[in-house]
Amino acid sequence: MNKKRVSTFFFLLALLGISFVLANLAGGSELKISKALYYLFHPRASGIERDIIWQIRLPRVVLGLLVGAGLASCGVVFQGLLRNPLAEPYTLGVSGGAALGLTIGVVLAASGFYLPLFSIAGALISIFTVYVIASKRQFSNPALILGGVILSFLFSSFVFLIFSISRSEDVHGILLWLIGDLSSTETQLIKIIPFFILPGIASLLIFSRDLNILTLGEEKAMHLGVNSKQIKKILFVIASLITGACVAVSGIIGFVGLLIPHFMRRFIGVDHRFLLPASCIAGASFLVLCDALARIIIQPLELPVGVITGVFGGIFFLGFLLKSKRWEIF
Amino acid sequence: MNALEVNKLSCGYGAKEVIKGVNFCVKEGDFLGIIGPNGAGKTTLFRAITGALKPWKGNVLYKGNDISGIEPRRLAREVAVMPQILEVPFAFSVEEFVLMGRFPHVGRFGTLKEKDYKILEKSLQLTDTASLRNQKLPELSGGERQRVILAQGFAQEPRLLLLDEPTAHLDIAHRVRILDIVRSLNKEFGLTVIVILHDLNLASEYCKRLLLISEGRIHKSGPPEEILTYKDIEKVYRTIVVVEKNPISGKPYILPVSEEERRRKRD
Known part of the structure; x- marks a missing residue:
């Protein structure tokens, strides 16, 4: 690993630490920053202010770290497998599929451990569908992105359909949550979600060398000794599992998987052995910072974090479209 | 055999x-x-x-x-294979790309050892691409690119x-x-x-x-x-066509004959 990479990793880790502390200090309640800092580093203290930090803010920040890392790593993997830098859980409609799966799960009154299984199933079905559509058009940008957008429309229509015909109280909460929100109060869900996301990311890291080679295409990868079809399937399943788990706790948070890998490629290069961990760290920092911003920007109200990432991502996406040459898009 | x-x-x-x-x-x-x-x-x-x-x-x-x-x-x-078309959508450096040829030997978990780096050097040297090692693949000319792909194939031994x-x-x-x-x-x-x-x-x-x-x-x-x-x-x-002998190597070489010349000959 060269010097530039080492220093980039140091920078990213420092950024992660700073984001973690900052995100814990930001919030709607009347809690002085100095006090918040004190309680953050003194977990054994008592009182309501300690509880605000340790029971409300900290779990939310940790959730943000997990989801940010998860979405960014899925972006890297989808881009590598589909050989397209615009692929990510949101643009491919995988998040939408997971959301539909989850909505169905809620209507069927599934809970706890079973709920993420519904969103993971939704994610798997949609990545399979997008893959089949795009493979007929050589995975070109329009095929992938249009396919993803159309699927997203379709899925959200189904979600609204279910929303309209269902009288269940639970379903109504879904509407806001669809925009992407980290303020989930389902503590039971928050406790089990790391067991999906962390092993998922770890197993993606194992395949980073295969992923490098798979970007050369299925056939060339096979000639270099990668069992392309098998490894592709494994990676799609793991990435869907992570996306599904992320959507189950935080709804559809768009563009993290698009923005983060794009910038990380510039700083750390395209080798997935470095790109994947760097994107995880950067994605985690980015999402908790966005969430902190969402909490303080229109005080005393809170925005869903999906609005913030949507604005950043949308602007970037537009810029990309305007800047790129015709052949890059089509 | x-x-x-x-x-x-x-x-x-x-x-x-x-x-x-x-x-x-x-x-x-x-x-x-x-x-x-x-x-x-x-x-x-x-x-x-x-x-x-x-x-x-x-x-x-x-x-x-x-x-x-x-x-x-x-x-x-x-067996190393060099396909007719190889699209590389991400900007790998020449060195990173050639080292992918070591995958069949190193595998998923192995680390690159001195031997692997020796073979990398040899591959770059044989294909005259050592000076390109830090360049990104999309920056290369057609001829350079083909030599780099060949270097990757050689790195597979x-x-x-x-x-x-x-x-x-x-x-x-x-x-x-x-x-x-x-x-x-x-x-x-x-x-x-x-x-x-x-x-x-x-x-x-x-x-x-x-x-x-x-x-x-x-x-x-x-x-x-x-x-x-x-x-x-x-x-x-x-x-x-007309087949002649290459005066240097003695191998056959092929000359095309255009429609116009063909007609003129016939007349």
């Missing part, structure tokens, strides 16, 4: 049979050129040999074993090298340069080479043996002097 054996091979796409019962053997250390007109099935045959396309009938044996039954990583330690039109879209100097490298791999390292070539004169100059393919079948095979006769070329390519 035969490095490669193709037995009664038939294959194609969808319902269309492209290769119709092809038999041939390639001895170790051979330099075989596959030639034939557009649509004759050269690339289809090539993909079947590499194992990318499953045979409908017959089989392809590498050192006596059916190629479709050999695990990809084991095969990649023996293969015994058999399969190349599908490695000189397409290159100017004459770069064509010669690429094939000179391939010839040195064949001569100095004893690699068996199978190469599809469009340019008949290059095929004549570099290949020890030629396989002339026509409509999915082998029209004729043998040394260039026996294959590149005006009769065979005119029959398979359906165009008039």
Whole structure:
């Protein structure tokens, strides 16, 4: 690993630490920053202010770290497998599929451990569908992105359909949550979600060398000794599992998987052995910072974090479209 | 010993049979050129040999074993493949790209050792790409790119090298340069080479043996002097040519004859 990479990793880790502390200090309640800092580093203290930090803010920040890392790593993997830098859980409609799966799960009154299984199933079905559509058009940008957008429309229509015909109280909460929100109060869900996301990311890291080679295409990868079809399937399943788990706790948070890998490629290069961990760290920092911003920007109200990432991502996406040459898009 | 054996091979796409019962053997250390007109099935045959396309009938044996039954990583330690088109969507550096050729030896969990870096250096040196090592793949010219892909193939330390039109879209100097490298791999390292070539004169100059393919079948095979006769070329390519001898190498070379000249001759 060269010097530039080492220093980039140091920078990213420092950024992660700073984001973690900052995100814990930001919030709607009347809690002085100095006090918040004190309680953050003194977990054994008592009182309501300690509880605000340790029971409300900290779990939310940790959730943000997990989801940010998860979405960014899925972006890297989808881009590598589909050989397209615009692929990510949101643009491919995988998040939408997971959301539909989850909505169905809620209507069927599934809970706890079973709920993420519904969103993971939704994610798997949609990545399979997008893959089949795009493979007929050589995975070109329009095929992938249009396919993803159309699927997203379709899925959200189904979600609204279910929303309209269902009288269940639970379903109504879904509407806001669809925009992407980290303020989930389902503590039971928050406790089990790391067991999906962390092993998922770890197993993606194992395949980073295969992923490098798979970007050369299925056939060339096979000639270099990668069992392309098998490894592709494994990676799609793991990435869907992570996306599904992320959507189950935080709804559809768009563009993290698009923005983060794009910038990380510039700083750390395209080798997935470095790109994947760097994107995880950067994605985690980015999402908790966005969430902190969402909490303080229109005080005393809170925005869903999906609005913030949507604005950043949308602007970037537009810029990309305007800047790129015709052949890059089509 | 035969490095490669193709037995009664038939294959194609969808319902269309492209290769119709092809038999041939390639001895170790051979330099075989596959030639034939557009649509004759050269690339289809090539993909079947590499194992990318499953045979409908017959089989392809590498050192006596059916190629479709050999695990990809084991095969990649023996056979390197350079496809006609290789799109690299991400900006890998030349060094990173060539080191991918070490994957079959190193695997998923192994670390690159001194030996691997030695082979990297040798690959870069042989293909004259050492000065490009930190450049990104999209920045390279066509000729540089092909040399880098060749370097990756050499880094696999293969015994058999399969190349599908490695000189397409290159100017004459770069064509010669690429094939000179391939010839040195064949001569100095004893690699068996199978190469599809469009340019008949290059095929004549570099290949020890030629396989002339026509409509999915082998029209004729043998040394260039026996294959590149005006009769065979005119029959398979359906165009008039004149075959002369290259005054330097003594190999046959082919001159095209235009419609206008043909008419003038007739009158």
